[in-house]
Every structure is written in structure tokens, then in C-alpha cells.
Amino acid sequence: MKQVDGEGLLARLGNGVKDVRGRMTPNAPMDRVTWFRAGGLAELMFQPHDVDDLSMFLKALPDDVPLTVIGVGSNLLVRDGGIKGVVLRLSAKGFGDVELVGENRIRAGAICPDKNIAAMALDNEIGGFAFYYGIPGSIGGAIRMNAGANGMETRERLVEVEAVDRKGNLLKISNADMGYSYRHSSPPEGVIFTHGIFEGFKDDKAKIRTEMDTVRHHRETVQPVKEKTGGSTFKNPPGHSAWKLIDEAGCRGLQIGGAQMSPLHCNFMINIGHASAYDLESLGETVRRRVHENSGILLDWEIKRLGDFMPGAEVKPFAPGQNH
Structure with a gap:
């Protein structure tokens, strides 16, 4: 290495x-x-x-x-x-706390698991947060990615973000300044989220619990939650479901090295053994190519890829019209 x-x-x-x-x-x-x-x-x-x-x-x-x-x-x-x-x-x-800060308002640290906000909201009869119960990861990532599920997105609940810039200055960023769109935000460059303030609405506790149970059941039955995975691999293109496009292109269960598109939910990429990052990214780009060949639709990654390739083991991103 x-x-x-x-x-x-x-x-x-x-x-x-x-x-x-x-x-x-x-x-x-x-x-x-x-x-x-x-x-x-x-x-x-x-x-x-x-x-x-x-x-x-x-x-x-x-x-x-x-x-x-x-x-x-x-x-x-x-x-x-x-x-x-x-x-x-x-x-x-230092950054995993979650607390009430007003009527129907919750303040959560960036490393707080998404499901902890849902649990806090349930305990305090605050509606609008059940969708977080089914999203793996932490609040900082949810804020950055405008994470969503079950018809709800982070931008609908977020009031304000507390952050630190690259120079160490403390900032507060409003929802309006986050530049939200589907699975995307454009806050000021270089800021590091430390906490988020969210607002829901008063709701019936039994109703909230039912919503959370529905979210949990869906996740446990259709997603490979016990595997080594990063969640949804690709964003849903407008008017389409990524998993359907992947399935129609024959990529359900497709494997490269120790990486596989889950047979259970084919928009989830999993490490079935000792997959390298090269295996995983190669698999993702292969899926992008096959989906485009089959449907003419180019999938965009939802998984963030960071760092350097090993020399001689670079993964070339698929682009229509190029030879692969």
C-alpha cells in the first residue's frame, strides 16, 4: 500500500x-x-x-x-x-449531542446519528422526523447531502447550521444560504458543520411511532443493512428509480473482485469479502456504463469518493462516447 x-x-x-x-x-x-x-x-x-x-x-x-x-x-x-x-x-x-432548544426545535451535533433525532422527536411528540429513522449516517452528512427518504428531505426540517470556516471562525448559516437541491447543497466554501437546528411540528406520539415502524420495516426488508455498504450508490435520475435502471441493465448481483451490487437492493454496493476501493469504484463505473448502454441514462454517484488511486490502478469514470 x-x-x-x-x-x-x-x-x-x-x-x-x-x-x-x-x-x-x-x-x-x-x-x-x-x-x-x-x-x-x-x-x-x-x-x-x-x-x-x-x-x-x-x-x-x-x-x-x-x-x-x-x-x-x-x-x-x-x-x-x-x-x-x-x-x-x-x-x-464533542459533536454527538442532541437536545431540545425550543418548541418543536431540536439541536443536534454533526456526528449525531440520524436515527437519534427521530427518537428525540418521538419522545417529545414532534412530527416530521420519522424519515431519519431509516437513513444511515450522521446529521452532518445529512445536512451536506440534503439526505431524504419517504418523501421528506433534510431541507424541509433544517432551520440553521452552526459551522466553522477554514480559518477557525464560528459561523451560522441559514437554510436559505445552503443552496439546497436534490441530494446537494452549496454552502460557503470550506465550512465544517458542527451542529444543526431543526424544526418539526406537534404531532401524535402513536402516529409518529407508526411512521417510524414503517420506515424501519421497509429498510430491514428491502435493504442490505447487515452488509458492509455505503447506502444508496447512485442518485435517482429525474423521473426514474436508480435501482430499476440497474436491474433492467442486468446488474443485480454483478460482482467485481470482492465488490457486488446487492442481490437484495441493487442500488446498494456491498463489500462481500475483502474488496479494495478499486474493486468498489470499478464496479460502480461498470454499472454506470451498462445502465447508459441499456437506457441512455447516465447515473450520478451518491457515494462520495475521496483520495488517491494507487499507481497503475486508476478507475476511469465512464463518459458516453469514450472507449472503455
Whole structure:
């Protein structure tokens, strides 16, 4: 595996980070972090203790050092060559909280599991959050990706985002400034989400529980929840379901190396053994090509792919009209 120089980067930061309280791990293995259980090394992983600790670290981080922010690793594929610079992974202790902050309002840390907001809403008879019960991952990722399910999206519940910019300044970003669209946001460049404030509506507890049970039943029966997967692999094209297009192209169960499109839900890519990131990304691009050949529709990745390829093992993205 290609090596990164985490010790060298840590030495370069030197006294600038001597008062930081969070954990710094040079040459951190990303296959222990991502739900795919694949990928190379992060040159330096930093897990801040809290918001003030994060701000202090960012103020000391040189502008030329790349910074990559990840959540719990649920919607993420890290390439085998690893990630240069600093990988920021928020800690559950400092950023996993969830609390009531007003009538029908909930404040949640970026690393708070989506299902914890749904549970908090249920306990307090707040409607509008049952959809989160079926979304794997954390609130920071949901805010960034405008995560949604069962006809509801994050942008419909979000009021405001608390964030820190690359210089360590604390910010508040309104829903209107998030630039939301389907599975996409465009907040100010380089900001790191730390908390979100959400608003629902008063609702009947039994009704909310029924909605959550429906979401859970659907997820457990049609999704490979016990597999090493990153959730939905591709976005739904306008007017289409990605899984149907994949199925019609004959890609249900398709396998490359240790990577497979789930036989249960064919828009879920799974690691069935010791798949490399190369296997997984190659499979995804093969599916994109076959779907386009079959339907003329080009699928867009929903899984985020980060980092470098190993030399000689690059995956070329499919593009119509090119030879593959």
C-alpha cells in the first residue's frame, strides 16, 4: 500500500497544535472508519475535543495543507492510495449531542446519528422526523447531502447550521444560504458543520411511532443493512428509480473482485469479502456504463469518493462516447 508521511506532517505542525486537546493520528487506516471497510491511509486524522478545540486547530493549520472532512463514514469510499493532508473526523463526545432548544426545535451535533433525532422527536411528540429513522449516517452528512427518504428531505426540517470556516471562525448559516437541491447543497466554501437546528411540528406520539415502524420495516426488508455498504450508490435520475435502471441493465448481483451490487437492493454496493476501493469504484463505473448502454441514462454517484488511486490502478469514470 502506498504510504503517506503522517509523522512528517505532524512534525511540521509542531508547536502550533501543542495546546490542542483532540486526538491526532498519523497514517490512520481509513478501512477502519468507512462502512465499506476499504481504503488507504489518511496522512493525519484529527478528532477535535469540541468546537473551541476545532477552531484552535484550524487557526494553526497552514493554508497549503489539504483538509478533508468526513462523518461516520457511511456514504464514503476512500481510494486505496489514501488521503493527503488532514482528515477531520468529529468525535461523538464533542459533536454527538442532541437536545431540545425550543418548541418543536431540536439541536443536534454533526456526528449525531440520524436515527437519534427521530427518537428525540418521538419522545417529545414532534412530527416530521420519522424519515431519519431509516437513513444511515450522521446529521452532518445529512445536512451536506440534503439526505431524504419517504418523501421528506433534510431541507424541509433544517432551520440553521452552526459551522466553522477554514480559518477557525464560528459561523451560522441559514437554510436559505445552503443552496439546497436534490441530494446537494452549496454552502460557503470550506465550512465544517458542527451542529444543526431543526424544526418539526406537534404531532401524535402513536402516529409518529407508526411512521417510524414503517420506515424501519421497509429498510430491514428491502435493504442490505447487515452488509458492509455505503447506502444508496447512485442518485435517482429525474423521473426514474436508480435501482430499476440497474436491474433492467442486468446488474443485480454483478460482482467485481470482492465488490457486488446487492442481490437484495441493487442500488446498494456491498463489500462481500475483502474488496479494495478499486474493486468498489470499478464496479460502480461498470454499472454506470451498462445502465447508459441499456437506457441512455447516465447515473450520478451518491457515494462520495475521496483520495488517491494507487499507481497503475486508476478507475476511469465512464463518459458516453469514450472507449472503455
